Amino acid sequence: MSAQLRIDWTRCDGHGLCAALLPRTIKQDEWGYPIIDQTRAGIESAAALKRAVGACPALALRFGDH
Amino acid sequence: MIGLSEHPAATRPSTIGSIGRPRLVRGIGAADLTAYAAHLAVHGPLPQPGRAELLAMLDAAALSGRGGAGFPLANKIAALRPGGRPVVVVNGAEGEPASAKDGTLLRCTPHLVLDGAAVAAGAVGARRVLVAVTDPATAAVLRMSLNSRPDRSWFEVREVADTFIVGEARTLIEALNGAAALPPGRRVLPTDRGVGGQPTVLSNAETFAQLGLLARIGAREFSAVGTPTEPGTVLLTVSGAVAKPGVLEINYGTPLGALAAAVDAGPSQAVVVGGYHGTWLPADPAIELSRAGLAPFGATMGAGAVIFVGEHTCGLAELARVTRWLAEQSTRRCGPCAFGLPALAADVEAIAAGRADPAVAERHARLVTGRGACAHPDGAVRFVRSGLAVLADEVGTHRAYGGCRRSDAGHLSSPGGLE
Numbered sequence: 001m002s003a004q005l006r007i008d009w010t011r012c013d014g015h016g017l018c019a020a021l022l023p024r025t026i027k028q029d030e031w032g033y034p035i036i037d038q039t040r041a042g043i044e045s046a047a048a049l050k051r052a053v054g055a056c057p058a059l060a061l062r063f064g065d066h
Numbered sequence: 067m068i069g070l071s072e073h074p075a076a077t078r079p080s081t082i083g084s085i086g087r088p089r090l091v092r093g094i095g096a097a098d099l100t101a102y103a104a105h106l107a108v109h110g111p112l113p114q115p116g117r118a119e120l121l122a123m124l125d126a127a128a129l130s131g132r133g134g135a136g137f138p139l140a141n142k143i144a145a146l147r148p149g150g151r152p153v154v155v156v157n158g159a160e161g162e163p164a165s166a167k168d169g170t171l172l173r174c175t176p177h178l179v180l181d182g183a184a185v186a187a188g189a190v191g192a193r194r195v196l197v198a199v200t201d202p203a204t205a206a207v208l209r210m211s212l213n214s215r216p217d218r219s220w221f222e223v224r225e226v227a228d229t230f231i232v233g234e235a236r237t238l239i240e241a242l243n244g245a246a247a248l249p250p251g252r253r254v255l256p257t258d259r260g261v262g263g264q265p266t267v268l269s270n271a272e273t274f275a276q277l278g279l280l281a282r283i284g285a286r287e288f289s290a291v292g293t294p295t296e297p298g299t300v301l302l303t304v305s306g307a308v309a310k311p312g313v314l315e316i317n318y319g320t321p322l323g324a325l326a327a328a329v330d331a332g333p334s335q336a337v338v339v340g341g342y343h344g345t346w347l348p349a350d351p352a353i354e355l356s357r358a359g360l361a362p363f364g365a366t367m368g369a370g371a372v373i374f375v376g377e378h379t380c381g382l383a384e385l386a387r388v389t390r391w392l393a394e395q396s397t398r399r400c401g402p403c404a405f406g407l408p409a410l411a412a413d414v415e416a417i418a419a420g421r422a423d424p425a426v427a428e429r430h431a432r433l434v435t436g437r438g439a440c441a442h443p444d445g446a447v448r449f450v451r452s453g454l455a456v457l458a459d460e461v462g463t464h465r466a467y468g469g470c471r472r473s474d475a476g477h478l479s480s481p482g483g484l485e
Contacts, residue, residue, distance in 0.1 A: 008251040008252065009399075009403075009439050010400055031406075
């Protein structure tokens with residue numbers, strides 16, 4: 001399995017920074033929680049992904065196999 | 067042959083019996099099986115297979131976990147991390163309100179369960195077995211039963227909080243480790259790091275009872291009943307619009323019609339299989355109760371709870387009530403479950419009131435699915451989606467007339483009552 005953007009749902013509070021930084025790949029549901037389009041994660045640069053992962057105030061966003 | 071015996075030790079359900087020859091429930095009602103000597107008189111002495119022998123036996127009998135996920139027990143034992151001090155956990159935390167079979171086993175034939183745990187522990191070199199239950203009365207029966215066992219020093223009975231989610235394996239490990247009974251965020255396998263960080267074999271109480279039986283009779287006799295791919299028997303908790311609710315041991319592959327006859331079910335508009343994380347099915351007597359028989363419906367046996375939804379209740383009102391209850395069972399740890407399930411419950415209530423179409427619920431169902439740390443959101447969605455599909459005609463009637471002139475008769479029981 002290729003690397004994917006993953007969310008630790010026990011940590012995510014729906015701050016929305018990931019969606020702001022990766023608007024093409026991450027949308028927010030009606031409560032503010034991220035909806036990731038994994039098919040689009042591939043179009044993001046490694047630097048952009050790393051920035052989004054680092055920006056999450058809840059440390060809920062990860063990029064990897066698991 | 068159908069045998070149903072009244073048993074005073076079980077407060078719920080009222081009957082314990084079998085369709086076909088009793089195995090796990092053998093001797094219940096005829097003898098006090100909490101006494102070790104009486105248990106041995108019924109089931110015979112307990113052999114202790116080595117690790118390789120046990121794995122071969124489990125493979126040959128295809129013994130799968132009976133808590134819901136149906137994971138092969140052999141795989142759990144084979145996956146145990148080498149080294150460390152392995153621990154065996156008997157999951158008797160039956161959070162599912164429609165299920166009573168594990169509590170029934172633990173109270174009425176506790177030594178069969180403890181035997182299976184002892185066999186697993188002996189084979190993997192574990193000297194610590196935790197039996198997790200939620201009910202103080204069950205814990206008391208277990209502690210008393212342990213007194214008469216020569217291997218009692220291995221065992222420890224632990225009471226954990228009675229919540230729907232605590233029955234989930236990884237959540238139970240958290241509770242046993244002294245943490246809050248909440249699903250962990252990262253996927254940690256109990257076989258790698260479980261109780262006290264040690265490699266842990268965790269399975270449901272019935273799974274260990276089946277092992278207590280299998281170790282005695284061997285894979286060949288074990289597989290004499292059931293289907294080729296699912297040998298043996300399985301325990302069901304049957305409730306709803308039936309004259310004889312209770313715990314029934316059936317052979318895998320028994321048709322739903324035979325079960326309906328055994329419990330004296332009235333005409334039913336639907337049957338829920340697998341409890342409140344389970345699936346609504348049409349009340350088709352030809353459906354075989356097995357993994358293969360239920361797969362075409364996207365259903366599994368789950369923890370074996372089967373509920374007959376009779377014709378004299380409003381199925382949609384029952385669905386709405388249980389959906390609201392499921393929403394309330396969210397530990398609120400994960401946002402999409404904490405917010406999505408209440409939204410989904412409101413949708414189903416609106417559908418039951420004739421104010422909304424199922425498409426509304428489907429939108430929220432999609433937002434919940436796969437977006438949580440445990441199986442709760444996906445299980446709840448499976449329950450709602452299948453319910454709306456099986457009750458499609460009812461949905462149309464409610465949309466057209468605002469209701470169906472029937473009220474919620476409480477065929478699906480919930481701890482919160484019917485309000």
